[in-house]
Amino acid sequence: MIQESATLAINSRIRAKQAAGEPVLHLGFGEAGLPVLPVVTEVLASASGRNAYGSVAGALDARRAAAGYLGRRGLPTDPDQIVLAPGSKPLLFGLVAAMPGDVVLPCPSWVSYAAQAALMGDECSRCRFPSPPVAFPIRCCSTRRSVRPAAMVPIRGSWS
DSSP, X not given: OOOOOHHHHHHHHHHHHHHTTOOOOOOXXXXXXXXXXXXXXXXXXXXXXXXXXXXTXXXXXXXXXXXXXXXXXXXXXOGGGOOOOSSHHHHHHHHHHHSOSOEEEEXXXXXXXXXXXXXXXXXXXXXXXXXXXXXXXXXXXXXXXXXXXXXXXXXXXXXX
């Protein structure tokens, strides 16, 4: 028998609480259901004509903006070093698929990260890291005692 996904289990519990009239801020799927800020609505509406396939890495103007944001915070970054995606999961899966070694997951972490590593045949170790910030994924080199940051993707904390 296949064990129920922790994500689907939490979603079921949240729906039951909502059906019972309990106030719940649903973050189980990473979607809070909060209203979109008017300025974001305006920007999205102004870009509605840009509906053709774009660059695989993301729109150059958006990558320039992200590079500028990082640069203003002391991380000089070229737009060519930026890749945009519809969320962290495809980016993290790409990193796990592309980089050699096993995966060290911070605890707690989203349930799909271990599943992604398993799909690639990688072993997964879970570690508690100091916070903030914490980065994921960290790849093990040739031995479990030798860990190096191979791809730094913030999962909590902030770049302020």
